[in-house]
Amino acid sequence: MNQTDHSRDWQQQIQEHHAKKSPLMIIGGNSKAFYGRRADATQVLQTRAHCGVIEYEPAELVITARAGTPLREIETTLAQHQQMLGFEPPHFGEHATLGGCIAAGLSGPRRPYSGSLRDHVLGVTVINGRAEQLHFGGKVMKNVAGYDLARLYAGSLGTLGVILDVSLKVLPLPETELTLRFEMHVEQALAKMQQIAPQPLPLSAACYDGAELSLRLSGTPQGVQHARSLLGGESVPKADHFWRQVREQTHPFFQHPQPLWRIAVPPATSMITLGDAQWIDWGGAQRWMYSETSSEAIFSLAQQHGGHASLFRGGEQPRDVFQPLHGKLKELHVNTKLAFDPLCLFNPGRMYSYY
Amino acid sequence: MSLYAEQLPPISLSRVEMVRALRRILPADAILHQPESLRPYECDGLSAYRELPWVVAIPDTLAQVQAILKLCHSHKIPVIARGAGTGLSGGALPRDQCLLLSMAKFNRILNLDPVNRLARLQPGVRNLAISEAAAAHGLYYAPDPSSQIACSIGGNVAENSGGVHCLKYGLTVHNVLEVQLLTMDGESVSLGSQALDGPGLDLLAVIHGSEGLLGIITQVTVKLLPIPECAQVMMAAFDSIPEAGAAVAAIIAAGIIPAGLEMMDNLAIRAAEDFVHAGYPTDAAAILLCELDGSNAEVSEQLLRVHHLLQECGATRLRTANNEAERLQLWKGRKSAFPAVGRLSPDYYCMDGTIPRRALAGVLQSIADLSQRYQLPVANVFHAGDGNLHPLILYDANKPGELVKAEQFGAEILQLCIAVGGTITGEHGVGIEKINQMCAQFSSAELQQFHSLKRAFDPDGLLNPGKAIPSLRRCAEHGALHVHHGKLAHPGLERF
Numbered sequence: 001m002n003q004t005d006h007s008r009d010w011q012q013q014i015q016e017h018h019a020k021k022s023p024l025m026i027i028g029g030n031s032k033a034f035y036g037r038r039a040d041a042t043q044v045l046q047t048r049a050h051c052g053v054i055e056y057e058p059a060e061l062v063i064t065a066r067a068g069t070p071l072r073e074i075e076t077t078l079a080q081h082q083q084m085l086g087f088e089p090p091h092f093g094e095h096a097t098l099g100g101c102i103a104a105g106l107s108g109p110r111r112p113y114s115g116s117l118r119d120h121v122l123g124v125t126v127i128n129g130r131a132e133q134l135h136f137g138g139k140v141m142k143n144v145a146g147y148d149l150a151r152l153y154a155g156s157l158g159t160l161g162v163i164l165d166v167s168l169k170v171l172p173l174p175e176t177e178l179t180l181r182f183e184m185h186v187e188q189a190l191a192k193m194q195q196i197a198p199q200p201l202p203l204s205a206a207c208y209d210g211a212e213l214s215l216r217l218s219g220t221p222q223g224v225q226h227a228r229s230l231l232g233g234e235s236v237p238k239a240d241h242f243w244r245q246v247r248e249q250t251h252p253f254f255q256h257p258q259p260l261w262r263i264a265v266p267p268a269t270s271m272i273t274l275g276d277a278q279w280i281d282w283g284g285a286q287r288w289m290y291s292e293t294s295s296e297a298i299f300s301l302a303q304q305h306g307g308h309a310s311l312f313r314g315g316e317q318p319r320d321v322f323q324p325l326h327g328k329l330k331e332l333h334v335n336t337k338l339a340f341d342p343l344c345l346f347n348p349g350r351m352y353s354y355y
Numbered sequence: 356m357s358l359y360a361e362q363l364p365p366i367s368l369s370r371v372e373m374v375r376a377l378r379r380i381l382p383a384d385a386i387l388h389q390p391e392s393l394r395p396y397e398c399d400g401l402s403a404y405r406e407l408p409w410v411v412a413i414p415d416t417l418a419q420v421q422a423i424l425k426l427c428h429s430h431k432i433p434v435i436a437r438g439a440g441t442g443l444s445g446g447a448l449p450r451d452q453c454l455l456l457s458m459a460k461f462n463r464i465l466n467l468d469p470v471n472r473l474a475r476l477q478p479g480v481r482n483l484a485i486s487e488a489a490a491a492h493g494l495y496y497a498p499d500p501s502s503q504i505a506c507s508i509g510g511n512v513a514e515n516s517g518g519v520h521c522l523k524y525g526l527t528v529h530n531v532l533e534v535q536l537l538t539m540d541g542e543s544v545s546l547g548s549q550a551l552d553g554p555g556l557d558l559l560a561v562i563h564g565s566e567g568l569l570g571i572i573t574q575v576t577v578k579l580l581p582i583p584e585c586a587q588v589m590m591a592a593f594d595s596i597p598e599a600g601a602a603v604a605a606i607i608a609a610g611i612i613p614a615g616l617e618m619m620d621n622l623a624i625r626a627a628e629d630f631v632h633a634g635y636p637t638d639a640a641a642i643l644l645c646e647l648d649g650s651n652a653e654v655s656e657q658l659l660r661v662h663h664l665l666q667e668c669g670a671t672r673l674r675t676a677n678n679e680a681e682r683l684q685l686w687k688g689r690k691s692a693f694p695a696v697g698r699l700s701p702d703y704y705c706m707d708g709t710i711p712r713r714a715l716a717g718v719l720q721s722i723a724d725l726s727q728r729y730q731l732p733v734a735n736v737f738h739a740g741d742g743n744l745h746p747l748i749l750y751d752a753n754k755p756g757e758l759v760k761a762e763q764f765g766a767e768i769l770q771l772c773i774a775v776g777g778t779i780t781g782e783h784g785v786g787i788e789k790i791n792q793m794c795a796q797f798s799s800a801e802l803q804q805f806h807s808l809k810r811a812f813d814p815d816g817l818l819n820p821g822k823a824i825p826s827l828r829r830c831a832e833h834g835a836l837h838v839h840h841g842k843l844a845h846p847g848l849e850r851f
Contacts, residue, residue, distance in 0.1 A: 333556055
């Protein structure tokens with residue numbers, strides 16, 4: 001296993017950028033460059049060299065690794081001990097790093113049932129915009145000392161500093177998994193998702209591809225079989241491949257040239273009409289759709305449904321890729337950014353144009 | 356002497372003027388300022404620390420809260436929020452020249468949405484009331500702090516409360532979708548959304564455990580879960596604490612995540628047994644309570660496996676509850692452990708450190724050694740699944756010097772937790788109680804980062820001043836007492 005600590009070099013590099021007030025673009029495996037806005041910086045801090053698992057004890061259910069560690073390596077290490085990342089993160093490329101995964105904050109199909117990426121973050125070591133090395137959170141499940149700044153780094157798109165290492169809660173691999181499939185119309189699929197969600201079933205994914213509803217069950221052999229007998233449906237062979245295609249967006253649905261929008265809504269939200277095709281994941285709480293409609297109209301639509309939208313891939317970069325913030329919420333975002341990175345050194349403009 | 360180390364800047368209103376100004380916002384009976392009416396507010400659940408409030412305001416509309424905050428903001432009067440007052444770290448401890456803002460009247464469930472499995476709540480709704488209301492739909496709210504009958508959801512968010520089911524179901528932060536708050540200037544903001552995430556930075560996570568320092572929580576939307584079909588509990592007795600600790604690791608390494616996994620040591624076992632007759636073996640060095648939940652099929656399979664694992668780890672006695680009454684009886688001993696221990700001694704001091712589970716045997720041995728040195732008995736109750744220790748130090752406040760001795764003993768336990776890679780507080784919060792230990796857990800730069808974040812929300816530092824995050828000056832004064840990793844804490848600071 002490759003083990004290298006570059007924290008001192010980085011700290012020095014950031015000190016120099018601080019002195020010159022010159023911004024930096026943070027890049028890990030460059031697998032999620034399509035996501036978010038383009039950072040307004042020409043100089044790059046490449047994080048892949050700072051890598052290696054620092055600590056992993058399966059019985060503690062915690063892994064700590066440097067940010068540049070390949071995500072694949074983390075997952076392989078965990079799988080050797082029958083464990084996994086419960087939030088099933090998308091890699092979007094073979095070089096995806098742990099740091100990039102945390103900074104992007106994206107979770108896969110298991111998210112509604114096992115928790116999001118940020119739910120699994122226990123601690124981080126970072127370098128902030130004053131070139132200070134800081135550690136927040138820890139390696140234990142329960143920790144309320146100080147503000148929970150570790151989780152704040154999840155999904156911050158590198159705008160609050162450089163992540164050096166992360167401690168994550170991990171989960172045991174399910175003993176067995178089974179995917180069931182049901183052919184039905186979209187309204188029926190949405191209704192069925194909501195009908196089964198309040199039931200105590202070992203559900204671990206529920207998505208609809210436009211023609212078929214796929215439900216994944218995870219748990220003990222008898223528990224899964226019992227749930228299957230209640231649900232019916234066709235059992236899907238090689239379902240792992242299907243769920244990987246969903247997670248990585250390599251499924252044919254995701255190979256479309258139009259801009260791809262992600263709309264997050266309360267799960268029981270009725271069908272959102274926008275464009276021709278849509279993919280419903282997370283038991284109804286995450287809707288993927290292609291549309292050339294103006295971003296303003298889509299943001300407003302998402303808001304009407306009690307959720308928020310983001311332009312996930314493709315399209316001309318509009319002013320806002322993520323749901324625009326207003327009023328006090330916008331003010332708190334700007335203040336928080338400046339509290340960590342007063343000179344706006346890190347990934348300026350990557351999340352919102354104004355910071 | 357004040358419990359607060361530093362003076363607040365002088366304020367421009369006298370108490371009489373403040374009461375007069377509040378009368379323009381609130382009816383007279385919603386403002387308390389006479390000593391006899393202030394008395395019930397002088398402490399929260401940590402009754403060892405008391406201060407008579409300056410003025411208490413008990414609004415019942417959002418507009419009133421907003422107007423109070425604007426008034427306080429314009430006169431630079433600090434505000435301390437209080438929920439049900441059950442906190443265990445003195446987070447709602449009053450302070451002179453600070454307004455104590457009680458949110459207790461905001462106790463309505465605004466909307467229970469069984470289809471989206473969420474509940475929108477005013478901050479004063481009691482924790483248990485959420486599950487009671489959701490039960491009709493086969494749903495419940497998972498976090499269950501031991502005070503759940505009384506504690507309120509606003510306080511749960513402010514403290515990021517836990518409970519006995521955290522390993523499987525998480526803390527408050529894992530079960531809240533959206534929080535609405537008023538910042539100190541009286542402006543409203545919503546963090547998170549009714550979907551599974553919100554736009555921008557995850558400020559919702561930051562609000563959890565922020566102990567009333569960032570805003571006044573006015574509405575909380577929580578996630579509801581399906582009530583498991585079946586829950587079953589098994590009790591195992593062990594002749595030694597290391598064996599019980601090894602059994603915990605074995606269950607988790609086997610890929611089983613119990614809904615609850617609790618440990619009690621001999622003194623706690625005897626106290627609980629004497630108090631509620633739960634059926635615990637009083638000669639055991641430690642017992643484990645392991646609860647499994649899920650479908651009937653799942654639970655039966657896992658019970659069998661846990662039974663084998665516990666046997667292999669040297670359990671001297673194993674008992675599975677045969678019915679719901681027996682299950683509740685086994686839990687009753689654990690749930691009444693604190694009052695049971697309370698019967699052994701006039702006072703006890705409850706600690707809340709969290710450690711990596713592998714350090715358990717060593718830490719408990721060190722606590723036993725400290726107990727000898729301080730000549731104060733300790734009973735240990737432990738959320739074994741998530742590493743959260745609750746040593747209960749027995750003392751008598753009426754004996755001169757015993758409270759100070761108990762506090763010093765407690766501080767040493769927290770130092771021990773930090774030394775093994777743990778934390779000073781797992782679920783009770785820092786409040787006023789553990790503020791000095793924060794100096795040992797965090798560096799000056801980290802504390803400064805906390806203060807910068809605080810200023811992002813509350814630039815004038817008016818919300819709950821003196822709690823949760825120590826000033827660097829306080830650490831410089833306190834730091835001289837502690838040598839951390841062989842180095843003096845905060846070497847760059849002047850000593851006073």
